[in-house]
Amino acid sequence: LTAWTAMLTAYAQTGHLDLARKFFDSMPKKSTISWNAMISAYTQNGHLREAQELFEKMPDKNMVSWNAMITGYTQHGHMEEAREMFHRTPYRDLVSWNALLSGFSQSGLITEARKLFDRIPNPDVISWTTMVTAFASWGQLDEARDVFDRMPVRNLVSWNAMISGYSQNARGHEALQLYRTMDVEGVRPNEITFVGVVDACTAIGSLPLSRVIHAHIGDSSLSWDVTVGNAVVTMYAKCGSLHGAELVFSSMVRKDTITWNAMLAAYAQFSCHAGAVHVFHAMHVEGVPPDQVTFTIMLAVSSHSGECKTGLTYFWSARLDFGLPYRADHYRCMVDLLGRAGYIRDAKDLVQSMPFEPD
């Protein structure tokens, strides 16, 4: 039964929800854990309706079942439903509190988060770190730092949250300073720490510093993770070295869609239309699937280089060849592209055909 449930989770995590459900239905015996796994499979893929249905049908709900539903709602911005579940659960534990807290954080309800935090009976390191993230991700770095300093216990995630918070808010020097403190206190960094440090340099924008940081993480005994490589590609580009970005990019053995997007963005930043087009084709040859970001970059590149026809080709290709839904920025690029080429009427028609409200 444990093996079956593990299989179910594996299907869900690779996006094969339908297979997961078939698997679940065909299981000769089901435990509460398998029901919970199926509910999480639904919530993690945004199918809250189905999750709720299953939750209501399941015979023996436990604490994890209730928490999975709270989390499902918070992670998709349905705070009212999450709140209701939180109040109705007969098994409220620290996970329930933390899940709701994280929901307030993600929705930008910082005041609510703060109030909830004060009511948590025995906040743990996750509760505290969630508060650090809540403040940091809404730009309140000094509040975040205050929470960080007052935490009774810090773990690696707490350090990473604070370091990345600084980096994401263009406070690279403070990020690096905190990284040094972390080192002094003997906390071992991981890949996520390195990404935060690399991003700090990206924010500072200094090429000499980026070489130092590159050497530092290159010397580390930790093997290079694809996300660290991706961050380094961007760091070199943002620090003004397209060549550095290219060198790192080609040295990376493992590349994902983000790696390719980072390289495309580097060419776009340097107005190197030919480079971007070349990488886009190479991506296709290597069989790496483009995503919505890939097309945002390619549309912007086409617009800036006046390649109206090419841009239109990308626009249609995104949906017809790759089944990607359009985001608002794809339309923005297209309006820009058509407008620059003088097709004001078509730009206007496109705006009127959009599935969202124009901003």
Add this chain to the structure above:
RNA sequence: ACUUACAUUCAAGUU
């Protein structure tokens, strides 16, 4: 084997 905290890629306009 199931639930909670951290990370990498992103458009236009203005300057």
